[in-house]
Amino acid sequence: MTTTSPKTTGGARVRVQRFGTFLSGMIMPNIAAFIAWGLITAFFIPTGWTPNESLATLVDPMIKYLLPLLIANQGGRMIYGVRGGVVGTIATMGVIVGAEIPMFLGAMIVGPLAAWIMKQVDKLWAGKIRAGFEMLVDNFSAGILGVILALGAFFGVAPLVSAISGALSAGVDWLVAAGLLPLASIFIEPGKVLFLNNAINQGILTPLGIQQATDSGKSILFLLEANPGPGLGLLLAYTFFGVGVARASAPGAIIIQFFGGIHEIYFPYVLMKPILVLSTIAGGATGIAINVAFNSGLRAPASPGSIFAIYLQTASDSYLGVTLSVIGAAAVSFAIAAVILRASRKRDLEALESGDDQLASAVAANAANKGGDSKVGALLNQSGGTAAATSTVEGTTATRAPIQSIVFACDAGMGSSAMGATVMRNKLKKAGIEGVTVVNESIANLSGNADLVITQRELTPRATEKSPNSLHYSVDNFMGSPKYDEVVALLEAQKAAK
Structure with a gap:
């Protein structure tokens, strides 16, 4: 068998991407459970759409036990299969019971860590167990280790994570009180283009947002990264003032980004002109400022960042603020991007006449930023673009077992x-x-x-x-x-x- 040997990309950015991907791998498969919790909260809590005291009792057990345990199980499975998931879940009960706040951060730490420890312990007697005793050893070793790790999580990890979570929450509260939360866009918007948003969103914003939503019924943190307004404004600017393939594909990209919630679609448009990140930063900051002013937020994460998903999770008192935040973010992003595109329009037309395909180059750069895993080229093809990237394989072979x-x-x-x-x-x-x-x-x-x-x-x-x-x-x-x-x-x- 011959395989490809592509050049690997090093550096801190790739490591952060991998870390973000790992966090996302624990959260994303369980998004349906988050949505279910958000809907139950939206309908049945005292301030919900259809308050019901009996059904509202589902809210606390789901947020405190169900969701963290699902995350821990998924993280454990990613490390060591079903066995790792079981041990990770057992250990996570310790961190859940040992804290007074929902232990999402604790689950993301303890679940994979417990699975890794179980994997190392199994290696100690691999191949040394007498035939017929394998199941006995496997079950008792997992059970005993699970108890030990649960106790360790209860006395060690729970207080530590509670302190970290409290510090992060205090930092966010300080930013809100000081009116500085919009500055988060300075990090979020460039991070999205470099595919570092998973580490920010899944690792910090979502756990803290859920904690806030548990306390107050909603959180602005769910809107920091998911707001589709900045990308919408950028793509509208390309629709009216872009040239060539970028202009032709932008309207279709708007549908995919705004309604489908796949924000990746606008990243190549930023990479074509990196200075355009200023428009998305300003748009994101505007959206956050409006949400702060109206005290608006979502009940649960909106994933993907579609306008439909956002409205589905919007708190009952936040529809006006959320709507204005999307409109405001889009308007500011559009205005700044339009100025930049108009200023460079003549140069872009000259480049187009000379055969310089900027969008295709940007799609390739976009894929490199994400480590190759990008939906963008595919979606641009669907939305009317011609940025079909070439593909190569340095070696393949047909002389092997049948492919089934x-x-x-x-x-x-x-x-x-x-x-x-x-x-x-x-x-x-x-x-x-x-x-x-x-x-x-x-x-x-x-x-x-x-x-x-x-x-x-x-x-x-x-x-x-x-x-x-x-x-x-x-x-x-x-x-x-x-x-x-x-x-x-x-x-x-x-x-x-x-």
Whole structure:
């Protein structure tokens, strides 16, 4: 088997991206539970849409036990499968009971840590257990270690996380009281373009926001990163004052970003002209300032950052503030971006006439910023653009066992890889190829059993580590790679050889 050997990207940014991806991997699969909790809160608490004292009793157990335990279980599974999830959940009960606040930060620490410790303990007697005693040793070792870790979490981790959470909450409260919370956009908006938003959002804003929502029924923190206004304003400016492919694709990108909630779609438009980040920073700060002024917030995280998801989670007293924050953010972002685009319009037209495809270059830069896992090229193709990035694979081979399973893998396993899997299934159906399963999942969940793994170029080394016996293809664009035709041809040859 020959695999790709793409150049890896080092540096602190990549490490932060990986950390953010890991945090997101614990949160994102459980977003449905957060939405369910938000809806129960919205309907049944005393200030909800349809107050119900009996049903409102669901709120506290879900926020204190259910959601942290789901996070801990997912984090444990990411480290050590089902066994890690079970031990991580047991240990997390200690941190939950040992604190008076919802232990989301504690769950994100204790769950994976307990699973890692269980993995190391299992290595101590791997291959040394007498036949017939494996289940006995496995069950008792996990149970005993779970108790020890739960006690450690109760006495050690819970007070520590409570202190950290209190300090962070005090910092946020100080920013709000000092009227400085809008300055958070200085870090959030550039961070989004560099794909560092997961570490900020999932690691800090969401846990603190849930704590605030538990205390007051809503939190402004859920709106700091999810507000679609800055991206909407930027894309509107490109619609009216952009040139070439960027202008043609911007209206379709607006639909995907504003209604679909996929903010990635506007990142290449910023990368084309990095100075445009000033427009999104100003727009984000404007939206936050309006929300502060109106004391508006969401009951639970809005994921994805679609206007529909935002309104669904908006507190009953916050609709005006949230609406004005989106409009204000879009207006300010549009105004600043329009000035910048008009000032450079002549130069952009000259570049367009000379054949310089700025958007295609920006899409490639966008993929590099995220470590290769980007939906953007695919979505721009759908929205009317022509920024189909090329894909390369340094080596593949057809002389191997028959391919019966194909896995599309990305960081979260929920967005771009799902679109790629759909494209491949359609191609196989059109070619009349049956008996080949095509699924999508996160790289962290690769089991090593797939015959063929398809990933974005920069993610292939990680996929190869997780699934070393698989054939690996690297692509730049999950929606339109020519490598898909090579896969189809490979499967057709396999079918003809039967």
